[in-house]
Amino acid sequence: MIEHVDKQLFIFLNSANSPFWDQVMFFLSRIQVWIPLYLAILVYLGFTYRKKFLVIVLVIAVAVTLTDQLSVLMKNSVMRLRPCHDPSLQGIVHLVRGACGGNYSFVSSHAANCFGVAVLTFLLIKKAWFTVFIIIWAAAVSYSRIYLGVHFPGDVLAGACLGAATGWMMFRLYELTDRNYLRKSEYFTPGDGS
Numbered sequence: 001m002i003e004h005v006d007k008q009l010f011i012f013l014n015s016a017n018s019p020f021w022d023q024v025m026f027f028l029s030r031i032q033v034w035i036p037l038y039l040a041i042l043v044y045l046g047f048t049y050r051k052k053f054l055v056i057v058l059v060i061a062v063a064v065t066l067t068d069q070l071s072v073l074m075k076n077s078v079m080r081l082r083p084c085h086d087p088s089l090q091g092i093v094h095l096v097r098g099a100c101g102g103n104y105s106f107v108s109s110h111a112a113n114c115f116g117v118a119v120l121t122f123l124l125i126k127k128a129w130f131t132v133f134i135i136i137w138a139a140a141v142s143y144s145r146i147y148l149g150v151h152f153p154g155d156v157l158a159g160a161c162l163g164a165a166t167g168w169m170m171f172r173l174y175e176l177t178d179r180n181y182l183r184k185s186e187y188f189t190p191g192d193g194s
Helices: 002-015 019-029 031-078 109-125 128-147 153-182
Strands: none
Touching (some): 002 128, 002 153, 019 128, 031 153, 109 128, 109 153, 128 153
């Protein structure tokens, strides 16, 4: 029942396409496009957290590694075919530039990674404008995966939940480390991103 609804929602969302949006969604989905945004976030965090910056970078790197590896583990365990590989959807799926990716889709690594970084960084930055922006960014990238025909909505939703949970847990780990170790260290002076 849930899988049927997921497929029907996928067909509805994937069929709403145009040449203009094909280009936009293909662009959003490319990891290389994310680099300038993430570098800007790192620069901001560097100014905000100063001496704790390397710890912040380590926390972000662990979060991204976790979301990426957990999503791949789930894909290989669940083995749900991507919409573009699903025999019941052949001839229906709108693919952009013919790119389909690997065989399995549950959960979306793009959604997991984007929402992991989004939640972790908005908890670190604590600015309303940034929170709104980064959530919209993560949602747009996640939606692009449905638009491009490589993920079902359920894959994207589960990936977003996995990423958000991982980002939140890594932030809590950072807070615990900061409270119990960093603030007590002579190297980390008060005012460094607290």
